[in-house]
Amino acid sequence: MFTEEQIRRYSRHILLPEVGGAGQRRLLAARVLLLGAGGLGSPTAYYLAAAGVGTLGICDPDVVDLSNLQRQILHAEADLGRPKVDSAAEKLRALNPDVRVVCHRTGIDRGNALDLLADYDLVVDGTDNFATRYLVADACHLAGKPLVHGSIFRFEGQVTVFLPGEGPCYRCLYPEPPPAGLVPSCQEAGVLGVLPGIIGTVQAAEAIKLLLGIGRPLVGRLLTYDALEMDFHTLAVHRDPACSLCGDTPSITALGEYGFSCEVGACPTA
Amino acid sequence: MPHRLKRYLGMELAPVAVRILRGDPAPPGGATGSPTYCDLVLRAARGERFVLDPASVRRLSCPNPELALGFREPRFADVQPRIEGGTTAVVIGGEEADVWLFILTPAQVTRLATLLGGMQVSFRGEMAVCGEATAQVYRTEKANLSFLCQGCRELSGYRDDQVVVGLTPAEVAAVGKKIEEGRKR
């Protein structure tokens, strides 16, 4: 049963035949893990909290830095030096008290990944380095959790959805990590501040569609966005039967070492 | 004529022509999706044109216009204001009008009321843009003012300082003439 406040808060969802009261209840019962409370995680967390996703886990080891505020809209000047998970939790609770925010003030690594995922129905990746993305993709595949992938670079971003057992995985898309040193780290690359806003919001939309079971998720499709051209494209991506993770005879059956990129220090969130 | 009034009042949005077809076949291109009538009026004020036929009016996310605009008769309780059943289509936007809808601020209504030589208005905040501003003006052939309804305020894109006035084409012509005369003096 909804409370009077919930009926008013979620009335615009309830009015949609595709959502209705049943869909809103699914959202309230859903548990989503957000990896990173940075540029991508900020809009995703805001919209998932506003939509009434009942449990939002936020995983981020960092504290808020002045250089984050150009794009990480969960945080404000008063939060400088605070753990990002605390700053995020405060904003999200203020937005919607229906949401239980669970703070994981840690990075995700091979030691904790499967434990972290265990309590959630769906994962949204807002991390910004290749090492973590491979780890997250492998862990979600092994744990059978849907993963909404997003990444940004300068003026360009991309989003896709990996559903274990359906469509390709991250390693079908990028079989080999790029050689260390070839990819500029986040500290060197620069990014248009609004870009994670667009990409993170698309990730939130995909997450909500998956939780509701409506529409056509970006499974087997890679959405790419170019802010300079203001152009969205979708490319078909196919499962590779020889894939080392999801192929017919996978060689990856447990989490391995992921120390191959992001040379200049750790940069866990976009 | 309505555009002269738009300039004179300094309106932000264009006046919206609403054509009510009774018995004539509906033009092609029924509105798609499930907007509200109030949404369509607002979008028409920004230059679009929509056709409501019996199928598209049933898809609207508000069921009031179907009744207010005369696509069907009430079954359980008489609800006013409304046009008698027999409407076959309603065209929102374009140049041909049975009723002109003006989206105005209260200050603009003040100036319009003076030009009209006064307005006797009746509203109750329900069935507002479809009933009070469209159906009632169509039926009585007299201008009316609507402060919109709660659903429209919540679901459509109207600002709190926007209200809707419906005028007959004859009133629009008369007011336009007055503006013209005033300019000559």
Add this chain to the structure above:
Amino acid sequence: MKADRELDLKGEICPYTFVKSKLALEEIAVGEVLRVVVDYPPAVENVPRSMENEGNEVLSVQPIGPSQWEIMVRKVG
């Protein structure tokens, strides 16, 4: 006729008359009957219409007092 669920919408206006009756119908089983009481005249027409547009069966609509109506709807599918 006996209702399986009662919904008092007195004092409610659009769009909540619709939102709340839609929610109440979702919460009963197919074939069960919902009794809705409204005192907002447009709701007497538009609640039944919305229910029908969503595929349900309106069994009756009757005045039950000064400016009060009872709407009986059976949930279909």
